Each structure stands twice: as C-alpha cells, then as structure tokens.
Amino acid sequence: MPSAIRCTNLFKTYPGKPPVEAVRGINFEVNVGECYGVLGPNGAGKTTTIEILEGLSPPTSGEAEVLSMSWAKDANAIRERIGVSLQETQLSDRLSVGETLQLFRSFYRSGVDPDEAIARVSLQEKKNAWVKTLSGGQKQRLAVATALVGDPELIFLDEPTTGLDPSSRRELWEIIEAFKREGKTVLLTTHYMEEAERLCDRVAIFDSGKIIAEGSPAELIRSLGAEHVIEFSIDQNHEIMDDELIRSIPTVDRLDKSDSQFRLTVGQPHVVLPQLIQQLADKGISLSSLTTRHASLEDVFVSLTGRHLDDENAGKAP
Amino acid sequence: MKHHHPILAITLARLREFVRRPEAVFWVYFFPVLMVIVLGVAFRNQKVETFDVDVINGADAASIVENLKLETRIKPHLRDEDESRERLRTGKTTLAISGGKSDGNDASSPADVEYLFDPARPGSLAARNLVDAQLQKSAGRTDVIKSNDVVYSEPGGTYVDFLVPGLLAMGLMGGGLWGVGYAIVDLRIRKLLKRFMATPMRRTHFLFGMMTSRLIFMIPQIFVLLVVSYLLFGVKIYGNWFSVALVVLVGAIEFAAIGLLVASRAQTLETASGLMNLVMLPMWTLSGIFFSYERFPELVQPVIKLLPLTPVIDALRAIMMDGKSITTLGPEFAVMITWSVIPFMIALAIFRWND
Ligand SMILES: Nc1ncnc2c1ncn2[C@@H]1O[C@H](COP(=O)(O)OP(=O)(O)O)[C@@H](O)[C@H]1O
Ligand SMILES: [Mg+2]
Numbered sequence: 128m129p130s131a132i133r134c135t136n137l138f139k140t141y142p143g144k145p146p147v148e149a150v151r152g153i154n155f156e157v158n159v160g161e162c163y164g165v166l167g168p169n170g171a172g173k174t175t176t177i178e179i180l181e182g183l184s185p186p187t188s189g190e191a192e193v194l195s196m197s198w199a200k201d202a203n204a205i206r207e208r209i210g211v212s213l214q215e216t217q218l219s220d221r222l223s224v225g226e227t228l229q230l231f232r233s234f235y236r237s238g239v240d241p242d243e244a245i246a247r248v249s250l251q252e253k254k255n256a257w258v259k260t261l262s263g264g265q266k267q268r269l270a271v272a273t274a275l276v277g278d279p280e281l282i283f284l285d286e287p288t289t290g291l292d293p294s295s296r297r298e299l300w301e302i303i304e305a306f307k308r309e310g311k312t313v314l315l316t317t318h319y320m321e322e323a324e325r326l327c328d329r330v331a332i333f334d335s336g337k338i339i340a341e342g343s344p345a346e347l348i349r350s351l352g353a354e355h356v357i358e359f360s361i362d363q364n365h366e367i368m369d370d371e372l373i374r375s376i377p378t379v380d381r382l383d384k385s386d387s388q389f390r391l392t393v394g395q396p397h398v399v400l401p402q403l404i405q406q407l408a409d410k411g412i413s414l415s416s417l418t419t420r421h422a423s424l425e426d427v428f429v430s431l432t433g434r435h436l437d438d439e440n441a442g443k444a445p
Numbered sequence: 446m447k448h449h450h451p452i453l454a455i456t457l458a459r460l461r462e463f464v465r466r467p468e469a470v471f472w473v474y475f476f477p478v479l480m481v482i483v484l485g486v487a488f489r490n491q492k493v494e495t496f497d498v499d500v501i502n503g504a505d506a507a508s509i510v511e512n513l514k515l516e517t518r519i520k521p522h523l524r525d526e527d528e529s530r531e532r533l534r535t536g537k538t539t540l541a542i543s544g545g546k547s548d549g550n551d552a553s554s555p556a557d558v559e560y561l562f563d564p565a566r567p568g569s570l571a572a573r574n575l576v577d578a579q580l581q582k583s584a585g586r587t588d589v590i591k592s593n594d595v596v597y598s599e600p601g602g603t604y605v606d607f608l609v610p611g612l613l614a615m616g617l618m619g620g621g622l623w624g625v626g627y628a629i630v631d632l633r634i635r636k637l638l639k640r641f642m643a644t645p646m647r648r649t650h651f652l653f654g655m656m657t658s659r660l661i662f663m664i665p666q667i668f669v670l671l672v673v674s675y676l677l678f679g680v681k682i683y684g685n686w687f688s689v690a691l692v693v694l695v696g697a698i699e700f701a702a703i704g705l706l707v708a709s710r711a712q713t714l715e716t717a718s719g720l721m722n723l724v725m726l727p728m729w730t731l732s733g734i735f736f737s738y739e740r741f742p743e744l745v746q747p748v749i750k751l752l753p754l755t756p757v758i759d760a761l762r763a764i765m766m767d768g769k770s771i772t773t774l775g776p777e778f779a780v781m782i783t784w785s786v787i788p789f790m791i792a793l794a795i796f797r798w799n800d
Contacts, residue, residue, distance in 0.1 A: 211643035217635035221465040233454035234646040
C-alpha cells in the first residue's frame with residue numbers, strides 16, 4: 128500500500144541568536160486511510176514538522192514526500208489534493224461562512240460545493256452569519272470546512288481542538304471520524320491525550336524536536352508494562368513513606384513522586400490497593416486523595432520524560 | 446453555490462469586507478471631499494482683497510488715518526507703538542505705519558513716514574505699496590502714466606480648479622498605498638496569507654485580485670470628488686473625460702503597485718504604516734498638490750517630476766484645466782508606467798508569502 132506521507136531525517140533550524148533547532152531528525156510514514164497523531168508538549172516541534180509537510184516552509188535538511196510526490200517538483204499538484212487547517216488563522220471577520228468557503232473553493236480546480244462543506248461541519252444554520260459572530264468551536268469547524276472544500280484525500284489539522292470546550296471538541300472529533308470513514312488520511316497534532324487515543328490509529332510522541340515513541344495508542348500503553356495507575360496523596364511529609372515497601376507490593380511496576388502526589392503504575396489494582404492501605408494504616412497516615420484509572424498516553428509521556436504534557440516549559444530540557 | 450474565478454472571488458471578498466466597514470468607507474470617500482470643501486472655501490477668489498494696517502499713535506497719526514480711509518482697500522487702525530509691535534511680532538497685522546519725526550536711515554534727509562513690516566510675510570509688501578501710494582497721492586503726487594486693473598478670473602483658472610486635480614491624485618496615492626499595502630499586511634498578520642498559500646491559489650491571482658478590488662473602490666472616490674467640486678465650486682473638466690479616466694486608471698495602478706512593494710515584507714502594521722508615510726511625505730510637499738512645484742529651486746525640479754505623484758497631478762491639471770490632449774502627455778505616462786511596472790516586479794521577487 129502506498130504511503131500518504133513519508134518523511135526522512137527532517138531537520139529544521141530557525142536562524143537567530145542562538146539558532147533554534149526546532150526539529151532534529153524526524154522520520155515517519157503515514158499509510159493511506161490512517162489517522163496519524165503527532166503528540167507532544169508546546170514547543171516540541173509539531174507545528175514546524177506539519178508545516179514542512181504542508182509545503183509552507185522548507186526543511187533545513189531531509190525529505191518530505193506527500194501522496195508519493197515531492198514538494199520540489201509537484202507543489203501545485205499536491206496542494207490540489209490536500210486540505211489544511213493551521214494552528215492560528217484568523218479568517219475574515221466580515222465575511223459570512225458561505226462567502227468564506229466560496230473564496231476557498233475558488234482556489235481549487237475540483238472540490239465539493241461550499242454548501243456541502245458547510246453540511247459536513249454542521250454549520251448550515253450559520254451559512255449567512257459573519258465569521259465574527261461565531262463561537263470558538265464554530266470558527267474551528269469553519270476552518271476545517273475550508274480544508275474540506277477542495278475535496279482532499281489528506282488533511283492536516285494543527286491542534287484543531289485546543290482551547291475548545293468538551294462538547295465543541297466532541298463535535299470536531301465526529302467530523303474527523305466521518306472523514307476517516309471515507310477511507311481518507313488525517314495527520315493531526317494535539318496535546319490532548321484522550322483526543323489521540325480516540326481518533327488516532329497510530330501516534331508519534333514528540334519531545335524537543337524528536338520522536339521519543341511511536342505506535343498505536345494501545346501498544347504504547349502496553350509498553351508501560353502495567354495498565355493501571357493509582358494516584359494518591361497524604362497529609363504529611365512524603366519522607367514518611369517507605370518507597371521500597373511500596374515497590375514490593377505485587378504487580379507494582381513503577382513509583383513516581385511529584386511534589387503533591389505518589390503515582391503507581393500497577394498491573395492489578397485489586398491486589399495493590401488493600402496492601403497500600405494497610406501500609407498507611409500501620410504508620411497512622413491518612414489519605415487526602417486516592418484515584419485509580421486506566422493508564423493513558425499521558426502516562427506514557429510521563430514515564431518517558433518524567434514530565435507532564437501540560438507542564439509549563441515542558442518543551443525545554445529539564 | 447456559484448463558482449467564481451479566483452481573481453473575481455478575491456475581488457468580491459475584498460469589496461464585501463470593505464463595504465461592511467462603514468468607518469473605512471467614510472474615510473476613503475469623504476475625507477478628500479471634506480478637504481475640497483474646506484480649502485475651496487478658504488481660498489475662494491475674494492472680490493477685493495483688503496488690508497488691515499496699524500497706524501502708530503503719534504504726530505500726524507490722525508491725518509494719516511484720514512488719508513488712508515480714502516482708499517477702500519485699506520482698513521487703518523490707530524494703536525500704541527508697543528501694542529503695534531506686539532501685533533507685528535505675532536502676525537496679527539502685516540504692516541505698521543509711524544508718522545513724522547523719525548530720523549530715517551539717512552540723517553541728512555529725515556523721513557516723513559516709516560513702514561514696519563516683514564517682507565517675508567505674505568501680503569505685507571502689497572500692503573506697504575498700497576499704503577505708500579495712497580499717502581503719496583494724498584500728499585499731492587500725480588500718476589505719471591495711466592494704468593488700469595483688469596481682474597483675471599477665467600473659468601478653470603481659480604485656485605479650486607488648481608486644487609481639485611491635486612486632491613484627486615492625493616486620493617489615488619493614499620488609497621493605493623493603504624488599500625493595497627495595509628490590507629496585505631493585515632492578511633499576513635492574521636496568517637490568512639499563509640493559509641491561502643496552503644491552497645493551489647496562484648500568487649498572481651492573489652495580487653491581481655488585490656489590485657482589481659482597489660481599482661473598483663477608486664471609482665466612487667473619484668466620482669464623488671468631481672461631482673462635489675462641480676456642484677460647489679463649478680470645477681469643470683475642460684479636456685476629454687476619457688483622458689481623465691485613463692490618467693486616473695494608470696495612476697491607481699501605479700500606487701497599487703507601490704502599495705504592494707511597501708507591503709511585500711512588512712510583518713507588523715507599524716512597519717507598514719511607517720513605510721507608507723515615508724513614501725508619501727515627500728510627495729505631499731513636493732509634488733504640487735497645494736501649490737506649484739515651480740516654487741522649488743530649478744535644480745530639484747527634474748527630480749520632483751520623477752516622483753510617482755507629480756506626473757499624475759501634472760497630467761490631470763493639463764487635461765482638466767488646460768484641456769490638453771492625452772497625446773501631449775507622453776513623459777507623464779512614461780513616469781507613471783515605470784512606477785507601475787518596476788515596483789510590481791520587485792514586490793513579486795521579494796514578497797513574503799509564508800510568514
Ligand atoms: N519562526 C520561528 N522562528 C524561530 N523559532 C521558532 C519559529 N517557529 C517556532 N520556533 C521555535 O521552534 C520550536 C518548536 O516550535 P513549534 O514547532 O511551534 O512547536 P509546537 O507546535 O510543538 O508547539 C519552539 O521552541 C519555537 O519557539
Ligand atoms: Mg504548534
């Protein structure tokens with residue numbers, strides 16, 4: 128099966144003092160019909176990578192191939208067949224939804240009718256409304272509609288749901304899933320783990336311009352070695368707990384401590400929990416919080432980097 | 446929904462955005478009209494120019510005032526010396542007259558009257574000569590030769606007739622630079638330009654769309670200005686309408702191209718508006734919008750004629766005021782076309798499309 132995107136050894140350094148090495152050797156391949164997620168904290172190089180793939184900025188070195196064509200030779204042919212939504216575009220406030228899509232449609236030789244694009248993102252009622260009257264979620268849906276109006280085989284979405292409320296986010300997910308169901312390809316960047324878990328067939332976790340893990344969400348979570356997470360905090364100094372004693376509980380795979388919390392990655396919570404509570408009781412310590420959940424991609428990121436995805440300055444080396 | 450050619454789609458989008466911004470419409474269309482009205486009223490041809498002059502209190506002052514009152518164009522006012530000097534210094538009067546007793550410059554022949562004035566101040570010399578003639582006459586001097594004043598006020602020759610072509614050209618310049626330049630920088634800041642570049646949109650289609658929409662905005666701008674000047678001040682076009690339209694068109698293209706160049710790399714609105722003012726400022730003063738550039742030294746005039754605005758004004762005046770044919774305006778068109786083609790080419794070469 129031909130690949131929709133293939134990039135080899137991408138590097139991008141922004142000139143300056145000092146120069147910024149935003150992308151430092153990226154390799155991946157996206158199959159046709161796949162939804163591929165680029166995941167990572169702010170500043171990890173997601174936007175830089177996706178803009179190289181969209182033909183908007185040249186890599187410092189390395190090669191990017193889209194729909195088996197190269198940007199150097201077939202730029203216009205590629206542009207006819209892809210759709211793009213940038214991380215930060217302000218569409219014209221004083222054009223209506225319909226007029227905006229008519230404008231974008233005029234740029235493509237073939238595509239769908241603007242009304243059809245409006246229907247795909249469920250903005251029919253807003254067809255004649257000015258862009259400036261739309262909510263954040265509606266604006267984002269319009270941005271996706273501008274990517275769909277050229278009837279693309281492949282769409283690039285850079286953080287399509289950042290800053291949206293949960294229900295707007297779910298609406299966008301449904302739009303993306305509908306596009307996938309037609310057998311088309313999606314490349315998506317996000318720093319929401321649950322978004323990647325729900326939408327993506329495979330993800331690449333970016334950190335500081337490199338891919339630190341790649342695979343399907345399930346594979347990545349399995350790679351943690353244990354699929355459950357127990358988090359708890361206590362109302363006393365952390366020193367009081369005996370880390371070795373906790374690690375000795377059967378199926379505990381890993382113990383991480385942050386300022387406020389203990390985090391255990393475990394195979395079987397029903398085995399771990401009674402023993403943990405017993406240890407606390409023996410020392411006369413009381414819990415101030417306790418949660419258990421399935422491990423997520425967030426936990427994969429934490430276990431790989433020791434940092435949380437939404438940490439401030441997460442992109443910078445610790 | 447209808448499917449448009451990209452140039453038409455871009456033009457339509459620009460026009461819609463423009464008319465949906467009433468304050469922009471106001472400034473583009475009514476500001477030049479306001480200028481014509483204000484300046485036209487301020488500089489309308491006065492039937493008779495009158496001079497207010499001060500007569501300094503002292504010997505003979507009363508008789509000087511009496512004598513000056515015989516000439517209707519002189520309005521003498523009796524004042525103390527200190528007050529009069531203050532009024533001269535602050536420009537409230539152009540001429541002060543003091544009678545008698547002065548020793549003058551030459552002690553051997555003391556003067557009868559003394560005129561205080563600054564010859565650099567407009568009207569002061571005219572006032573001095575008129576007052577002097579009147580005083581000499583009332584002292585008994587007779588004219589040696591007979592003269593007769595004929596007031597020159599041919600249609601097409603008033604200051605407003607001179608001003609309107611200048612303001613038309615100024616409107617084309619401002620509109621072209623702002624209309625194209627500002628709009629492009631705004632699109633760049635909003636990352637919409639970059640978004641367009643991710644589509645198969647052709648760059649030339651984009652540039653033509655921006656220029657076409659500007660040419661369309663210009664039509665009502667020119668039309669309103671000409672109609673208002675005609676209705677209020679009787680300003681007419683003595684030459685050919687078609688020639689005026691052609692100059693306006695080429696002038697608009699010229700300034701749209703310069704606007705494109707100014708915007709080709711600017712990444713903030715501050716940079717863009719700074720550059721635009723830098724480009725426009727010399728032309729506002731040098732190209733002869735408000736007064737003829739013949740007042741500048743002979744040496745710099747060939748340079749002034751090569752500025753983008755000058756040939757537009759010169760050609761419009763030649764057609765509108767003097768009824769000249771377009772065939773006599775070869776040099777003006779050559780300058781305008783050069784300023785259209787070269788900035789466009791440079792802009793295309795250095796334009797910042799993707800960031
Ligand atoms: N135009 C630019 N000039 C200089 N540095 C840049 C530019 N764009 C991005 N960067 C830097 O490159 C790094 C990666 O940025 P980006 O690709 O936007 O990350 P992400 O999209 O993952 O948040 C960051 O450190 C950012 O500051
Ligand atoms: Mg980004």
